[in-house]
Amino acid sequence: MLRIHCLGPLAIGIDGQTSAHFATDRARALLVYLALNGERPFRRDELAALLWPDQTDTQARQNLRKTLSRLRQAVPDLPLLQTSAKDVRLNQAVVQCDALQFSQKLLLVEQHNHADVNQCPTCLTHLRQAVTLYQGTFLQGFYLGGSALFEEWLLLTREHLQQQAFYAFSILGNHYEQSKEDTLLIETTQALLALEPWHERAQRQLLRALARSGQRASAIAHYEAYAALLQQELGIAPEGETQQLYRQLQQAELPTPPTAVYQGFPAEINSFVGRAQELTRIIEQLIAPDCRLLTITGGGGMGKTRLAVQAVLLAAATAATAVAFPDGLYFIPLAQLSSVNQIASLIAAQIGLTFAGTTPPMQQLQEHLQGRRLLLLLDNFEHLIDGAPLVADLLQAVPGLTCLVTSRHTLNLQGEWRLDLHGLEEVEEAAALFATRAQRYGLEQFSAADNDLIRQIARLVQGMPLALEMAAAWLRAYDLPTIAEEIAHNLDFLVSPYQDLPPRHRSMRAVFAGSWQLLTAEEQQLFACMSVFRGEFTLAAARAVTGASMLGLARLVDRSLVQRAHNGRYLIHELLREFAKEKLAQLGMETAVSHAHAHYYLAFLQEQGRYLKGSQSRIALKQLLSEQDNISQGWYWAANQHETELLAAALPAFTDMFLLSGLYENGAALLAETAVHIAPTQPALKILFDSSQAALLTEWGHLHRARNLAQGILETDPNATAAHLLLGRIYELQGDFPQMGTYAETACQLAAT
Numbered sequence: 034m035l036r037i038h039c040l041g042p043l044a045i046g047i048d049g050q051t052s053a054h055f056a057t058d059r060a061r062a063l064l065v066y067l068a069l070n071g072e073r074p075f076r077r078d079e080l081a082a083l084l085w086p087d088q089t090d091t092q093a094r095q096n097l098r099k100t101l102s103r104l105r106q107a108v109p110d111l112p113l114l115q116t117s118a119k120d121v122r123l124n125q126a127v128v129q130c131d132a133l134q135f136s137q138k139l140l141l142v143e144q145h146n147h148a149d150v151n152q153c154p155t156c157l158t159h160l161r162q163a164v165t166l167y168q169g170t171f172l173q174g175f176y177l178g179g180s181a182l183f184e185e186w187l188l189l190t191r192e193h194l195q196q197q198a199f200y201a202f203s204i205l206g207n208h209y210e211q212s213k214e215d216t217l218l219i220e221t222t223q224a225l226l227a228l229e230p231w232h233e234r235a236q237r238q239l240l241r242a243l244a245r246s247g248q249r250a251s252a253i254a255h256y257e258a259y260a261a262l263l264q265q266e267l268g269i270a271p272e273g274e275t276q277q278l279y280r281q282l283q284q285a286e287l288p289t290p291p292t293a294v295y296q297g298f299p300a301e302i303n304s305f306v307g308r309a310q311e312l313t314r315i316i317e318q319l320i321a322p323d324c325r326l327l328t329i330t331g332g333g334g335m336g337k338t339r340l341a342v343q344a345v346l347l348a349a350a351t352a353a354t355a356v357a358f359p360d361g362l363y364f365i366p367l368a369q370l371s372s373v374n375q376i377a378s379l380i381a382a383q384i385g386l387t388f389a390g391t392t393p394p395m396q397q398l399q400e401h402l403q404g405r406r407l408l409l410l411l412d413n414f415e416h417l418i419d420g421a422p423l424v425a426d427l428l429q430a431v432p433g434l435t436c437l438v439t440s441r442h443t444l445n446l447q448g449e450w451r452l453d454l455h456g457l458e459e460v461e462e463a464a465a466l467f468a469t470r471a472q473r474y475g476l477e478q479f480s481a482a483d484n485d486l487i488r489q490i491a492r493l494v495q496g497m498p499l500a501l502e503m504a505a506a507w508l509r510a511y512d513l514p515t516i517a518e519e520i521a522h523n524l525d526f527l528v529s530p531y532q533d534l535p536p537r538h539r540s541m542r543a544v545f546a547g548s549w550q551l552l553t554a555e556e557q558q559l560f561a562c563m564s565v566f567r568g569e570f571t572l573a574a575a576r577a578v579t580g581a582s583m584l585g586l587a588r589l590v591d592r593s594l595v596q597r598a599h600n601g602r603y604l605i606h607e608l609l610r611e612f613a614k615e616k617l618a619q620l621g622m623e624t625a626v627s628h629a630h631a632h633y634y635l636a637f638l639q640e641q642g643r644y645l646k647g648s649q650s651r652i653a654l655k656q657l658l659s660e661q662d663n664i665s666q667g668w669y670w671a672a673n674q675h676e677t678e679l680l681a682a683a684l685p686a687f688t689d690m691f692l693l694s695g696l697y698e699n700g701a702a703l704l705a706e707t708a709v710h711i712a713p714t715q716p717a718l719k720i721l722f723d724s725s726q727a728a729l730l731t732e733w734g735h736l737h738r739a740r741n742l743a744q745g746i747l748e749t750d751p752n753a754t755a756a757h758l759l760l761g762r763i764y765e766l767q768g769d770f771p772q773m774g775t776y777a778e779t780a781c782q783l784a785a786t
Contacts, residue, residue: 039069063080069190085097111124135166160205167201244282297363299342319354367412369662384407405434489517546612559589561617567663631670638686650693727756761774
């Protein structure tokens with residue numbers, strides 16, 4: 034095994050030997066370049082131009098042949114190279130490179146699904162292994178004269194690896210501070226500050242760790258040295274929070290820094306790029322006493338959600354946020370909702386509130402939040418814009434509440450602050466996002482011509498983050514010129530002036546169409562079929578409804594068209610889903626796929642419904658609630674298509690699900706909306722619907738409406754036992770016990786016949 038150590042001064046050795054001898058610096062440079070690019074093959078003319086840019090093509094290729102020969106001669110017992118007349122690649126089976134291992138560890142962390150990377154055992158292990166590998170600057174002291182391209186690659190790679198190391202040390206530092214492992218925290222923050230000495234949060238972490246470990250004098254001396262260096266180099270003083278900590282150290286006071294608790298935030302698998310000004314503004318406004326409603330507005334694909342989540346997570350690490358929101362910060366994903374009536378229920382579920390009794394859900398929510406100070410991130414509000422008054426009511430009823438909202442439309446409420454989000458304004462910032470996302474496909478180095486094309490792509494999509502991410506995903510199958518050409522042909526759609534188009538189609542259609550055109554016919558059909566799902570769905574559901582194979586679904590995930598959530602389920606971005614839904618209609622498959630979807634989920638409802646009244650009721654209810662959006666979607670379709678038998682068979686489980694979950698309002702509203710599709714020739718089904726709706730209204734506390742429905746049932750069928758039971762329950766709740774007894778007695782008599 035050839036071992037290449039390039040994090041620090043370059044050292045190359047073979048198992049059992051201290052070092053391997055390579056005759057020239059260019060041979061060593063070529064070896065490292067190939068090693069860091071994994072299994073990727075390189076064209077010979079590309080490598081020749083990289084290392085001998087000032088020579089003719091013939092001379093450069095001749096020098097490359099000699100250098101490849103020297104590499105083989107240096108390790109004659111190892112099959113180091115795999116070459117052809119055109120290509121060269123390194124045999125990774127016989128090579129071990131610390132920089133590549135380091136990046137691979139960080140990639141595992143990036144791709145892992147976790148609620149909080151600071152507390153993820155798997156990722157913390159990877160990060161510890163990674164920082165052990167990082168022994169210094171990449172190729173420290175190495176210089177290759179006469180090759181500007183290689184020097185450019187060297188500098189970019191060095192900076193990238195240093196940023197990765199900074200990230201790794203930061204996460205480990207956060208973990209060690211939370212777990213009070215001060216010895217490890219001191220080591221980690223010192224390593225981080227060696228990379229970025231002006232990082233004040235790390236400086237404060239180090240000061241606190243030193244003080245807690247009995248080294249208060251060292252902490253004071255460290256601060257004074259840092260403050261002097263800061264004044265000398267930058268002409269500024271440390272941040273106010275750092276100065277306050279210094280004063281506490283002088284007085285032998287070291288309070289434990291408060292930390293904010295955040296719940297339900299999505300696991301981030303990508304690094305965040307850019308938006309520094311927006312992040313600063315959001316964090317400042319969230320803790321400002323006169324800003325209780327901040328709405329981030331912008332077109333589809335501008336990165337509203339990602340920005341909001343990043344801002345909250347950064348804010349959560351500050352003491353000011355912990356003081357401002359001692360009762361926590363919560364993520365409320367509204368995209369999955371189809372009705373304004375569901376907002377209160379979702380907020381309750383996210384904060385751990387279970388509704389009970391007949392008090393309206395919103396009132397229960399307001400009462401529960403009284404006296405609390407917390408932040409709600411209401412994400413993807415645009416399709417529920419009629420629910421904006423609910424936000425106003427909540428803010429008025431709960432003085433300690435602050436709401437951060439992402440929406441394509443402003444809520445138009447008094448006291449609303451706005452942050453209008455557009456594309457990444459700086460071309461270099463947008464290009465950096467593209468290049469960062471390209472790294473996951475093994476593309477970490479770009480030529481000067483490549484960088485020009487990346488900037489062109491950034492301009493074509495006007496810095497839209499989602500468009501850049503999707504464009505980068507195409508690198509698996511297409512080169513940069515092809516991607517730029519495809520987007521250029523559809524750029525007009527990105528800035529469409531046509532006012533008769535739905536807003537969601539004015540900014541992203543070109544990117545979506547480009548993605549669609551790059552799919553095979555089979556993949557197009559599968560992606561279109563996926564549009565039938567609402568919110569998250571399982572692999573089993575995808576296979577049953579669309580006939581998707583595991584490979585087919587994986588391809589859509591690879592193409593960034595389907596996402597895999599942190600809980601192992603799948604989902605499609607709502608804008609992408611709308612696009613795919615149009616394609617499904619164009620393929621003439623909407624009816625067939627919707628039929629399969631409805632039958633699958635209503636059959637699932639029946640199956641789980643059998644366990645709702647037994648010992649496994651809690652598990653069954655959890656399963657059903659996780660599929661509630663798709664069950665509702667299937668229910669609507671079955672009602673529209675007059676699938677009488679399907680609805681009748683699923684109705685008992687449907688009713689039990691909403692009764693047991695306390696979501697009376699949601700269930701009653703759904704039954705009311707779908708009951709209008711029942712034909713007059715189906716009175717028996719109408720009675721079943723009205724009975725279930727009346728039962729939900731009764732538990733919800735809408736007794737007048739429930740009584741009207743029950744009495745209407747008796748007008749159609751005087752012997753309807755369920756209606757008599759319902760009226761007995763209604764009069765019981767109203768305290769009219771004689772009437773209760775009358776209806777209960779009649780129900781018993783009917784049941785006995």
